[in-house]
Amino acid sequence: MNIPKAYKPNKKEKGIYKLWEKTGHFNPENLPDRHEDPFTVLMPPPNANDPLHIGHAVFTTLQDIMIRYNRMQGKKALWLPGADHAGFETQVVFERKLEEKGKTRLNMEREEFYKQVWDYTQENRKVVKKQIKKLGASCDWSRDTFTLDEKVVETTYKTFKKMADEGLIYRRKRLVNYCTNHETAFSDLEVEHVTRKTPLYYIKYGPFILATTRPETKFGDTAIAVHPEDRKHRKYVGKEITVKTLLGERKIKIIADEAVDREFGTGAVKVTPAHSEVDFEIWQRHKDEMPEPIEVIDKNGKMTEAAGPYAGMPVKKARKKVAKDLKKEGLLQRTDEDYEHNLSVCYKCEKEIEPLLMKQWFIDIEPLAKPAIKAVKKGDVEIIPDNYRKVYLHWMENIKDWNVSRQNWWGIEIPAWKCTDCSTEEDEEWIITEGEKPEKCPECEGNNLEQDEDVFDTWFSSGQWPFATLLSEDEPELEKYYPTSVMETGYDILFFWVARMIMMGLYKTGKAPFETVYLHGLVRDKNREKMSKSKGNVINPIEVAERYGTDALRMSLTIGNMPGKDVTISENEIKGYRNYVNKIWNMFRFLMLRCEDYDPGSSPKLSKKDKKLMKEFEKKAKEITSDIENFEFSHAAESLYHYSWHRFADEIIEESKSVLDDEKKKKGRQKTLITIFAGILKLAHPFIPFVTEEIYQKMPLDEKKETLMIEEWPV
């Protein structure tokens, strides 16, 4: 056998992946009989709007380790891949591309836009699929699912309908987080809080001085609020006073509410229910004392007619102008220029979120959250690392109703139709279906029905991924593979995705969608900095895999990667693991050179020393196995690395050189070395599948399977 001195991963990997695919063993149904109990992992579907980044390589590696390990352990291992249409995210990416071409969505028909984005995502899917293969993922491509596949969309409709029927869906005018730049509402999760310096204005309101950062909203003030126990202001509570404003004199009532901080400003605040979350809640509590909210800002971020002469002005401009005019009128007492406060901004563009009163679809979330809390508390769902349990529970226990409608074009349309015959502004008549257009309005029999233009929050449908992909009620797949075994994903989407999947899985199937949640961290560079294109510190996983081999990349993403913690990676490190892979290759080379006369079927007598070496290996194998079972992949890989290199190669092989020269002891030692090395290959296969498979195919072994991939785990 002519074995080259250096292993060239790039020449081999494609062929090895093809071999695996050819055997059909990625599909658990095609595995040999010994594979019985299912082990299921759903791949978090990568967004179909961009090629993979290093973060995708992290989860591909970890999940493939679990899948390959469990497959070798005799499980019916199913790893179901997919791609995410990623609603809003993709729309933003695509619109940016349009912009580069000097185009905009606003000059396009919605249908045409949708079609173009569809084509765009399908092209990207191909790229992503190729890349996932490059990373060695042993997933079942026959089940590859797109989040806009019929079964997913249908499931989404059905769930929404079920929720509506059970009274969990409501459409109401409520204060929502609105981004005037992206022209859509968001859930609370898509809002980020940043600390920024803004001027704090002290405005005179009759006898009061009110501190505010947003003087432009004063036209929407419907009350002045003070703390109920504030002696200073007590005499005014419940009274109506006449104050001078920029729009002339007006009457305003003073109310008392606990939410007011007595220490802030002068202890009295203006209440603007249409444009502030706290104020909206105050209004909810004092509805009979206060007039209806006055909206002074519109969806374009401009002042409304209610703002009198300021109408049409963008918010920021209006703010300055109002402040200036207040000063002119002597209504501004003073200004703190450097006031620091927390601002809500759009997570995508960082523009200030405008709280606006809008009619949106909400889910009454508490009935869903309660079982989801119980499932984790009871241990039906285990979260790794453990400390994220608390994080999850805290969020779940303080959860708020979920706004699931988005004013986007790319996504699953909400299956709700409004009857324009019998709907009024206050009282709308909506018909929710499982996707089909209703024939007529059940209320007035009219057939002028208009579908809601909004689409679902993408997380509403992806929250149903576990049962939507394995669906459905009429297919046995769900029975067999649901609940899934492990949900492996980043801690950054614990609330967005994991929490929603638990809630919706329990709601729809009565069972939590997975037994274990394993959370990995973000990938950072050597200086612990987040990777970003603008910083130029991005490591492209595919490029690196081509240069140093996928196995090397996978090792570097495994060792040092602890659950819940960010992982650092550098090219130098990858190079180090490239060396390791080559080292494994050369162990193989050595064995082949020194065991040319080895007969795999023979059972020579083993010396005491040989037996000791075998025992030592078994002990190591047990340790590594238990590490994997405990989700300690870093430990497992490190310990394997250390044993195979510094024990097996540096000591055992070195010591064996003289033994192999001894005709009497030779046969036994050959058997020992080859047996241990075959064991190392098996243990290493989940981590570095390519090189181990390549060697396995060439190894002279007594009993050999079609591939190492379906070999039996050594312990």
Add this chain to the structure above:
RNA sequence: GGGCGGUUAGCUCAGCGGCAGAGCAUCUCGCUUACAUCGAGAGGGUCGUGGGUUCGAAUCCUACACCGCCCACCA
């Protein structure tokens, strides 16, 4: 404002009651017929700070400092 995590060798991190560890980097020597993508060896740490528990603390408790993250309706 609430919560979580971290602080151990130059760097990245293990260890979490019993002699301070790994990888990478550095230095010295060696192209020995598996591998120079290698081998043999070396240097390098008051384990953030103060107090406590203990026969014994990097490890447990407590206070503090600094760094990072998450959540939150201080206008």
